[in-house]
Amino acid sequence: xxxxxxxxxALPRAGCALPRAPLPWALVxxxxxxxxxxFVLPFLAMGLSSLTAHEGGGFTLANYSQFFTDPSYWRxxxxxLEVTAIVTVISVLLAYPFAWILAxxxxxxxxxxxxxxxxLPFWTSYVVRSYSWLLVLAQNGVxxxxxxxxxxxxxxxxxxxxxxxxxxxxxxxxxxxxxxxxFANLKQLSPSYRKAAAxxxxxxxxxxxxxxxxxxxxxxxVGAFLTFVLCIGDYITPQILGGNNxxxxxxxxxxxxxxxxxxxxxxxxxxxxxxxxxxAYLACARWLKIERA
Amino acid sequence: xxSNLTSILKAHLRAxxxxxxxxxxxxAQAADLNALIWCDHADPALLQPxxxxxxxxxxxKEFEGTGAGLAIVDQSQPGDWDVMVIDSIxxxxxxxxxxxxxxxxxxxxxADLFAQVKMDGSTVVDGKRYGITEKFGYNTIGYNKTKVDPxxxxxxxxxTGDKYKGKIAIYDYYLPVIGMAALAIGKKTAELTExxxxxxxxxxxxxxxxxxxxxxxxxxxxxxATGEVDILVGGGEWVTAGLAKENPALDFSIxxxxxxxxxxxxxxxxxxxxxxxxxKFIQYIMSPEGQARLxxxxxxxxxxxxxxxxxxxxxxxILRFDEQPSFLARAQSYPAPNADLxxxxxxxxxEMLQAQ
Numbered sequence: 001x002x003x004x005x006x007x008x009x010a011l012p013r014a015g016c017a018l019p020r021a022p023l024p025w026a027l028v029x030x031x032x033x034x035x036x037x038x039f040v041l042p043f044l045a046m047g048l049s050s051l052t053a054h055e056g057g058g059f060t061l062a063n064y065s066q067f068f069t070d071p072s073y074w075r076x077x078x079x080x081l082e083v084t085a086i087v088t089v090i091s092v093l094l095a096y097p098f099a100w101i102l103a104x105x106x107x108x109x110x111x112x113x114x115x116x117x118x119x120l121p122f123w124t125s126y127v128v129r130s131y132s133w134l135l136v137l138a139q140n141g142v143x144x145x146x147x148x149x150x151x152x153x154x155x156x157x158x159x160x161x162x163x164x165x166x167x168x169x170x171x172x173x174x175x176x177x178x179x180x181x182x183f184a185n186l187k188q189l190s191p192s193y194r195k196a197a198a199x200x201x202x203x204x205x206x207x208x209x210x211x212x213x214x215x216x217x218x219x220x221x222v223g224a225f226l227t228f229v230l231c232i233g234d235y236i237t238p239q240i241l242g243g244n245n246x247x248x249x250x251x252x253x254x255x256x257x258x259x260x261x262x263x264x265x266x267x268x269x270x271x272x273x274x275x276x277x278x279x280a281y282l283a284c285a286r287w288l289k290i291e292r293a
Numbered sequence: 294x295x296s297n298l299t300s301i302l303k304a305h306l307r308a309x310x311x312x313x314x315x316x317x318x319x320x321a322q323a324a325d326l327n328a329l330i331w332c333d334h335a336d337p338a339l340l341q342p343x344x345x346x347x348x349x350x351x352x353x354k355e356f357e358g359t360g361a362g363l364a365i366v367d368q369s370q371p372g373d374w375d376v377m378v379i380d381s382i383x384x385x386x387x388x389x390x391x392x393x394x395x396x397x398x399x400x401x402x403x404a405d406l407f408a409q410v411k412m413d414g415s416t417v418v419d420g421k422r423y424g425i426t427e428k429f430g431y432n433t434i435g436y437n438k439t440k441v442d443p444x445x446x447x448x449x450x451x452x453t454g455d456k457y458k459g460k461i462a463i464y465d466y467y468l469p470v471i472g473m474a475a476l477a478i479g480k481k482t483a484e485l486t487e488x489x490x491x492x493x494x495x496x497x498x499x500x501x502x503x504x505x506x507x508x509x510x511x512x513x514x515x516x517x518a519t520g521e522v523d524i525l526v527g528g529g530e531w532v533t534a535g536l537a538k539e540n541p542a543l544d545f546s547i548x549x550x551x552x553x554x555x556x557x558x559x560x561x562x563x564x565x566x567x568x569x570x571x572x573k574f575i576q577y578i579m580s581p582e583g584q585a586r587l588x589x590x591x592x593x594x595x596x597x598x599x600x601x602x603x604x605x606x607x608x609x610x611i612l613r614f615d616e617q618p619s620f621l622a623r624a625q626s627y628p629a630p631n632a633d634l635x636x637x638x639x640x641x642x643x644e645m646l647q648a649q
Contacts, residue, residue, distance in 0.1 A: 055632050070640070072647040131515075139521050158459075160521065161506035243506030244465055247646050255643065259468070260635055261360025 050267035054260075063268035073269075076252040077276070083163065083248060084232045087170040088224050094171065095178035096220065102179070103186035118179055121172065130240040133169045134160050137241075161243025169237040174230070178223035185219025186212075221287035229277055249273050325350045326570050329362055329377040331557065333428070333590035334578075342586070343577045349570055359383040366392060371564035375571040381412040381556040382629040384424040394563040395421040400572065402579050405601045409621040410556050415629065424558035427578055428587055430595040431545070431624055432469035433552035435517060435528020439542040446546040449477040452526055453499040462516045463500060463507045464527030467642035472553035472628045473527060474500065482553060482625040487634060490641050497645040500526055507646060510593070517543060530612055531555075534594035537611045547620050554624040556598070588612065 053060040067073045098118070106114050121129060136142050137159035144156035159165060193215065197207040235250035244251070249269065256266040328334065330353045340351045356362040359380055366374060379387060387393045403411065406426060416424040434446050440460070445451040452461060464470060472482040474496040480489055505522050506512065514532050516522045518540055525532055529552070533543040559578060561571045577583045584602035588595060596612055597604070604614065613620070630638055 054636075070643075072640070072644045075647045134512075134515065135519070138519055140519060158505065161508075161516075239509070240512060243512070244508060244646055245506060246649070247643065252643070255639070257360055257364070258358030259360050259466075260632075260639060261358075261364050262636075263364065 046267040046270060049264050050271050052264045054262045054264050060264075063265045064272070066265065067269060067272055072247075073252065076247045076249050077272070079246050080232050080249040080273075081276070083166060083170070083238070084228055086167055087174060087231050088227045090167070090171050091174040091178050091227055092220060092224055095175045095223065096182055098175065099179045099182035099186055103183050115180075115183070119176055121176055126173070127236055127240070129172070130169050130237055133165065133172070133241055137165050137168065160241065161245060163242065163246065165241035165243070166238045166248075169241045170231055170234070173237075174227045177230075178220075178227060181223035181226070182216060182219045185216045189215055218287055221284050225281065225284055228280055232277065233273065324348075324567070324570075325352050326376070326567060326574055327352045327354075327374050328574070329354055329356060329365060329374050331355065331357075331378045332592035333587060333595070334378055336586070336590040336592060339578075339583070339586040339590055342582070343574060346577075347570065347573060351574070359386060363387065363390065363392075366562075372562075372566045374562050375565040375567050376574055377560050377562065378427075378557055379424065379560055380627070381415045381424060381426055381558040382627050384415050384558055384560060385418055387560060388418045388423050392560075392562060392564075393423040394561045394565065394568065395423060396425060396561060396575070397572070398422050400576065401425055402599055402601075405599045407596075407598060407600050407617065407621065409624075410554070410598050412556055412558070416558055424560040425575065425579060426556045426558050426598040427584070428595040429554060429556035429598055430531045431529040431547060431552040431620065432464065432466075432473060432527045432555055432627075433529045433545055433547055435525040435532045435543065435545045437517065437520070437523045437540075437542050438544045440520075440523035443544070443546065446524075447548050449473065449548050449550045452477070452524070453496070453503060455503075457524055458503045459505055460523040461500070461504045462513045462522040462525045463504045464513050464525060465507045465509045466527065467639055468628050468630075469553045469555060470500075470527045471497070471638050471642065472625070475628070476550040476553070476625060479550075482628050485628055485630065485634070487637055490637060494641045494644065497641065498648055501645050501648055529555075531593045531595050534611045535589075535591075547623050552620070552624045553627055554621070555627055557595075 050063050051059055051061070053062065067077075102111060102114050102118070138144070139156045139158070139160070141160070143159060144153075147153045148156060189212065193211050194207055197211045202210065233250055235254055238248045239251055239254075242248070247255075250273075253266045253269045253273070256262040256269065326349055328351055332355050334340070335353050335355060340353070343349075344351055354365065356365055362377065362379065363386065366377075377387070377392075384393070401422075403425070407429075410426045410429045412424075412426050416422060416426065434449070434452070436443075436446050441451075441457060445456065451457060471485075471493055474493045475482055475485055475489065478492050478496050480493075485493075501507070504526070506516060508516060513525050513528065514536070517525045517528065517532060518536055529545045533545050536543050559575050561568065561575065565571050578587055579599055581599060581601045581603040584597035584599040585604045585608070588597040588602055588604060589608055594612065596614070596617065604612070609615065628638070
């Protein structure tokens with residue numbers, strides 16, 4: 001018999017009507033209010049704005065049709081998706097071994113220091129970091145000077161103001177973010193899984209491929225999704241490092257606001273961007289589970 | 294129904310934004326002067342003498358682009374702002390929205406302004422003056438004279454030829470650079486129409502093919518200063534003068550095709566609660582001392598609109614003050630398209646940016 005039964009307290013049964021407890025609602029109200037005030041209402045305002053004509057007001061779908069009919073507009077979406085995909089893949093490939101070394105190879109007592117060093121780039125301003133990369137990648141920057149002085153290239157390479165520079169700036173940031181999520185995932189993994197695999201005759205590679213990797217997939221997917229969302233909506237990095245040699249969606253959105261103040265078109269482009277993020281979420285939602293078996 | 298909901302949402306958002314803006318405005322007080330500005334007005338060397346002389350705190354908020362500035366006003370409560378810095382050509386936009394107060398011409402040094410930069414076509418609406426030009430300059434060719442042949446910089450053909458391919462940056466603002474492209478193909482900036490856009494686009498694409506980057510103010514300035522590029526299309530004294538001490542090799546030319554004249558103005562808000570102080574601020578900025586400080590602001594240099602600005606000989610030399618009459622004679626007005634043409638020009642610019 002259960003303790004509850006022993007104590008004589010009635011246990012709630014499925015289907016029984018319980019008196020409504022105000023406490024859960026009281027606890028969740030601030031979060032709901034916050035979401036309503038700072039997400040739902042602004043989103044509604046943006047949605048309505050996107051259906052309004054810039055000149056003269058009134059309902060219109062022209063802001064959306066501009067995106068789908070003007071090649072230079074949807075090219076911005078293609079550019080954004082390409083850059084985001086490249087950044088996400090490279091960041092995962094770099095972050096996983098880094099996180100694995102931190103979690104598995106670095107002694108426990110040094111892990112905290114190693115983690116702190118790993119997140120050190122977060123301590124500086126995002127803008128300053130981007131401009132620093134610009135100087136590193138510039139024609140007279142560290143990399144080109146090293147390459148030319150070693151005789152590896154005759155002329156400085158064009159590294160700054162390119163997609164390569166944008167990707168580099170992004171990867172520098174997101175590798176750290178992904179390392180943290182994957183590290184947390186690896187640390188939570190019980191050693192029993194690996195011992196069991198070894199008992200059953202699996203070698204290290206097989207254990208990794210069939211046990212560790214599948215079990216850390218949720219951490220990878222959470223980190224990759226965060227990378228995708230933050231990267232596809234970022235304006236600063238491509239603006240500073242990309243040299244405007246191609247436009248990404250956030251740059252296209254900002255362009256509508258600067259001089260002309262075309263908020264309806266900017267809103268429509270933002271909603272299209274949000275729709276793409278939603279599709280990405282739905283595509284990987286099955287792996288974005290918080291609970292652990 | 295939908296428009297009602299929009300109005301309600303907008304009203305609430307405005308109120309919330311205004312409340313947040315006030316909270317963030319470092320304790321604005323009733324006696325403060327609240328100014329919507331470009332970065333050159335944020336220089337303490339410019340503001341401090343006015344604040345000390347009048348016992349007032351000038352709260353500034355920087356913005357880039359008229360659209361962004363007008364959006365801030367739209368999201369604020371009437372009376373939140375006292376003065377605004379704005380592109381001279383955009384003053385009619387503010388007047389049309391009922392934002393600005395006519396300025397008393399008899400209390401401003403209009404007679405001392407360079408005649409060509411008064412911009413009465415924009416700053417005077419229906420016979421009333423709503424703005425006064427405070428600073429001007431040229432969107433033209435900025436370059437490093439140790440890296441390029443200055444003689445080549447006397448023609449815009451250098452921007453599309455092979456000689457400087459990969460050594461060029463383009464300033465990322467469509468109106469002045471479209472103006473330059475128009476000049477390059479022999480069009481007058483004041484007479485541009487939609488029919489001119491295909492030829493302008495072709496010229497822009499040729500420039501883009503030669504360019505290493507298309508950058509906003511800081512990026513293009515950095516590229517020229519660090520040697521990443523040797524030429525900046527759309528550059529001028531606003532890029533080279535401020536860097537003259539560190540890099541005296543930077544210079545600008547007014548090519549034979551001409552240059553685009555930019556100018557910024559000061560306007561006073563109709564709903565300002567501090568109009569006397571706002572006028573004093575405008576008078577200070579337009580005074581010889583204020584003009585010298587504004588012209589040499591740490592953010593960017595530019596020619597003072599007041600010909601009596603108290604600049605030192607060295608500052609005048611850097612700004613090429615004595616050459617202004619000839620520069621102004623060859624400069625053409627900033628393109629001032631209507632809303633429809635403006636959108637089409639921006640679309641041409643977008644196509645240029647996306648071109649590979």
